[in-house]
Amino acid sequence: MLWAKTKVVQGVVGVLAVALLVGLSACQTGASGPSGAAPAAGLSANAADVAKARSLTPDDVSAALKTYVPGGKYDDYYMFASGGQSGQVFVFGLPSMRLLKTIAVFTPESWQGYGQGEEDTMKILDEGKFKNNPILWGDTHHPALSETNGQYDGQYLFINDKANGRIAVIDLRDFRTKQIVKNPVMINNHGGAFVTPNTDYIIDPSQYAVPLDFQYAPISEYKEKYRGLITYWKFDRQKGRIDPAQSFAIEVPPYWQDLCDAGKLVSDGWAFCGSFNSEMATGGIEEGKPPFESGTAQRDMDYLHVMNWKKAEEVVKAGKAQTINGMKVIRLPTAVSEGILYLAPEPKSPHGSDVTPKGDYIVVGGKLDPHVTIFSFKKMQDAIAKQSFDRDSFGVPVFKFNEVMEAQVELGLGPLHTVFDDQGYAYTSLFLDSGVVKWSLGAPYRTEGGWKRVEHIPTQYNLGHLTAVEGDTVSPGGKFVVALNKWSVDRFLPVGPLHPQNLQLIDITGSKMQVLYDAPVGVGEPHYAQIIKAERLKPWKVYPETGWNARAQAKDPNATTAGKEKIERRGKTVEIWMRAMRSNFNPERITVKKGDHVIWHITSIERTEDATHGFALPGYNINLSIDPGETVTFEFDVTESGVFTYYCTEFCSALHLEMAGYFMVEP
Numbered sequence: 001m002l003w004a005k006t007k008v009v010q011g012v013v014g015v016l017a018v019a020l021l022v023g024l025s026a027c028q029t030g031a032s033g034p035s036g037a038a039p040a041a042g043l044s045a046n047a048a049d050v051a052k053a054r055s056l057t058p059d060d061v062s063a064a065l066k067t068y069v070p071g072g073k074y075d076d077y078y079m080f081a082s083g084g085q086s087g088q089v090f091v092f093g094l095p096s097m098r099l100l101k102t103i104a105v106f107t108p109e110s111w112q113g114y115g116q117g118e119e120d121t122m123k124i125l126d127e128g129k130f131k132n133n134p135i136l137w138g139d140t141h142h143p144a145l146s147e148t149n150g151q152y153d154g155q156y157l158f159i160n161d162k163a164n165g166r167i168a169v170i171d172l173r174d175f176r177t178k179q180i181v182k183n184p185v186m187i188n189n190h191g192g193a194f195v196t197p198n199t200d201y202i203i204d205p206s207q208y209a210v211p212l213d214f215q216y217a218p219i220s221e222y223k224e225k226y227r228g229l230i231t232y233w234k235f236d237r238q239k240g241r242i243d244p245a246q247s248f249a250i251e252v253p254p255y256w257q258d259l260c261d262a263g264k265l266v267s268d269g270w271a272f273c274g275s276f277n278s279e280m281a282t283g284g285i286e287e288g289k290p291p292f293e294s295g296t297a298q299r300d301m302d303y304l305h306v307m308n309w310k311k312a313e314e315v316v317k318a319g320k321a322q323t324i325n326g327m328k329v330i331r332l333p334t335a336v337s338e339g340i341l342y343l344a345p346e347p348k349s350p351h352g353s354d355v356t357p358k359g360d361y362i363v364v365g366g367k368l369d370p371h372v373t374i375f376s377f378k379k380m381q382d383a384i385a386k387q388s389f390d391r392d393s394f395g396v397p398v399f400k401f402n403e404v405m406e407a408q409v410e411l412g413l414g415p416l417h418t419v420f421d422d423q424g425y426a427y428t429s430l431f432l433d434s435g436v437v438k439w440s441l442g443a444p445y446r447t448e449g450g451w452k453r454v455e456h457i458p459t460q461y462n463l464g465h466l467t468a469v470e471g472d473t474v475s476p477g478g479k480f481v482v483a484l485n486k487w488s489v490d491r492f493l494p495v496g497p498l499h500p501q502n503l504q505l506i507d508i509t510g511s512k513m514q515v516l517y518d519a520p521v522g523v524g525e526p527h528y529a530q531i532i533k534a535e536r537l538k539p540w541k542v543y544p545e546t547g548w549n550a551r552a553q554a555k556d557p558n559a560t561t562a563g564k565e566k567i568e569r570r571g572k573t574v575e576i577w578m579r580a581m582r583s584n585f586n587p588e589r590i591t592v593k594k595g596d597h598v599i600w601h602i603t604s605i606e607r608t609e610d611a612t613h614g615f616a617l618p619g620y621n622i623n624l625s626i627d628p629g630e631t632v633t634f635e636f637d638v639t640e641s642g643v644f645t646y647y648c649t650e651f652c653s654a655l656h657l658e659m660a661g662y663f664m665v666e667p
């Protein structure tokens, strides 16, 4: 029945589109009066008049019809975008491009009460500290959805912090961060996070080479002492956590490693990471030396790192890795002698390395070269079998370019990153030419006309990454591409010198690509995003049990129920088990003494969807969100006497203002 209803709705929309387009053409050719086309099946007679009054072109109208999602109807897709410098993850619905949520990850966040007193979120942020330095922000770049057999499974999301070399784990049952790991050997990363096809590992490559293990070495010892590191974080799906004890890393030359992608299907067990600065430039603009921007661009070729991670796993199990600060590191000579690491020459300071859906090719975006270069995984395997290599100055085998290259396609200026559709086409972002280029893959994807540029569509402006529906999986979904533009210049109402970012939704279903919608993002610079079919996710709407601990995803030992609320004093420690329910906290009066230590648990016994409560204790920097069914804990030293008022910060009921209490501190 639902299906039949959906078909009818689609039919009406189709007729509406035609009616509007007919009406508009009439308007534009100077026809007067209300639109000539009769309204179909309940269609408002003035729809074309609205379009005319708002000066909408036929393309505008069709774009509106393709993106409009009526209130109460759901989007078809989720898009998970990195939140850039905000250190968070943004969740959009597609095709409406509505922002549905910000997931707090590396930065304290007030709405969700993340890292503002609540014990578990404080612990998660604390896991991410560097030595003894707390780090309360992140530069999030590349989100990665967990996969099963190379397809998104909707269970987990991983996100990197480029600045501090960290990876976070988000559970998509409740859209909350559960873990942050800090790389114990490397200070930064960029190309993370990328998952292997069954999420055995999350790949996390460093970007700027430094001495490993946070050691010091003068820049004059760059070649001897500085290194890159590609870390494989082991994911324990049962526990929903990265397991550092089962993780390992591969030491690589001090080229600046960039984006990676995991092999899949025929190339499962392998991973590919681009690089730039194979020149090993060390900067020095202040001494009159070439700056990095030119020093890293001297050679025509850099190196695609080709790694056999299944072999690396065996080598670690055989005890051939060296443990550095708790991380098992396969040293560079071992990686070479064991056949784990190879290099392929790639033009020229490239950015993305993207594996095609069948796992047979690796597409490298040239950045300073106008081509994408397509490498054949089979040809790489043939070269390994024949031992047909050159060597770099570290002794790493280097494939001969012409022996492993399958094709090059000239696309335009600044090709960066490539995603795929379900029709055998690839889409590459052009930073300098500000656009998306559609091009055709060769066999076995398309039997004729392969490896050809098909179409270019301009974007506004300076496109970095782009993403397509499930466009980096074994079965891309087609339909939409989203361009993540770095500039927005003249696209929106001015809001001061710091402009929003501009995410543009592009329809790829027709013979011509069409930009459908501009979505300004004014919270940070989304760097990359992934789009997943909504039906793959099964998020909870209310926690499964009252007294739920969100970090443990289990019943909290300090959960309380109505009638069991209590306050206990043990010497100078006061412990409170509080209950929240519309529209009161119980207890409502708590008296302690200056110098006490307070441990405070609050359980929301709400079972109603969306009946969230907040909790604010002014003066003590305590701010919480308590979802229906959740138990939260915070503790603090009572340093100031006086009378403090705590209250619920979510407008939860008509008597929301009455949901408050007194925290009395005797001098």
Ligand SMILES: [Cu+2]
Pocket: 141, 259, 465, 527
């Ligand atoms: Cu990037």
